[in-house]
Amino acid sequence: MKEYLEATPWDxxxxxxxxYQLTEYSEAALQQTSETEGHFTLKVPPSADTQNLVKHGFYYVDTLTEPVCRRNRFETVYQEGITFTREYDREEILDIAGEAFKGGRFHRDFNIPDYMADRRYRNWVxxxxxQDQILALQFEDRTAGFFAYEKDRILLLGMHKDFRGRGLAKAFTSACVEEQFRISGYDQLKTSISPSNPASLNVFISLGFRLNGAVNVYHKLNGSLPVGG
Known part of the structure; x- marks a missing residue:
């Protein structure tokens, strides 16, 4: 029998x-989730017929858009005093990761308690x-945030709570994108943003990013989580 479930040990x-994450959303793949205990992630195009997904217990959690930007379209926003370093306090970065990403799909999953979703981001960071894929943002002699990258993809950008609401998001994001262009050598970068985070999406669009498709994300829990673990 074909196996449609890919284990995700990081989750x-x-x-x-x-x-698990599903490799497709055929009837056979959906049926395997009913025969297996665990938590499942499925990504489908927005045009997909979701009736069968709902029948098998899947529920919508998020949409992920893919903004992309070519180097020659990137709009730089300069802010004096922003620097980057690989020499940072690990716990400072992990503390930011533990509280900066409250709108992610696992926080929106009603089957997953917030402390587990927070732990997922902290462990990912x-x-x-x-893997040396983090650069810390230094501003006003403090660790103001960080960004994470992999090849041509911007994975995460987190800002310390003390620096939010000060009109720095655009300049911080611009500095991160410019730095990744510099260190990666790629002519085009991409990232993934939920429409539920319009502030972040608008910042990237203002810097020259353009939307390049989207996927809808569904979850399913077959069984139960050991809440309190």
Whole structure:
């Protein structure tokens, strides 16, 4: 029998149950989720017929758009005093990661408690630190935030709560994108943003990014989570 479920051990360690992502959304693939205990992620195009998904217990959690930008279309916004470093306090970065991403799809999943969703981001950033894919933003002699990247993809951009609401988001994002263009050598960068975060989406669009498609994300829990674990 064809296997439609790909294990996601990076999520299992956070939710303490088996976790999977589906390789397709055929009837056979959906049926496998009913025969397997665990938590499942499925990404489908916005045009997909979702009736069968709902029948098999899947529920909508988010939409992910893909903004892309070519180097020659990038609009730089300069802010004096922003610098980057790979020499930083690990716990400072992890503390930012633990509270800066409250709107993600796992926070919007009613089956997953917030502390598990927070832990997922913290553990993901910890992995990225180990892989040297994090740069800390320095501003006013403090760690003001960080950004994470992989090849031509901007993975995460987090700002310390003390620096939010000060009109710095556009300049911080611009500095991160410019730095990634510089260190990666790619002529085009891309990222992934939920429409539920219009402020971030608008910042990237204002810097020259353009939307390049989207996917809808569905989750399913077959069984239960060990809440309190």
């Amino acid at each position: 299992k360690r956070n939710f303490l149950v088996d976790t 910890s992995d990225l630190i180990d």
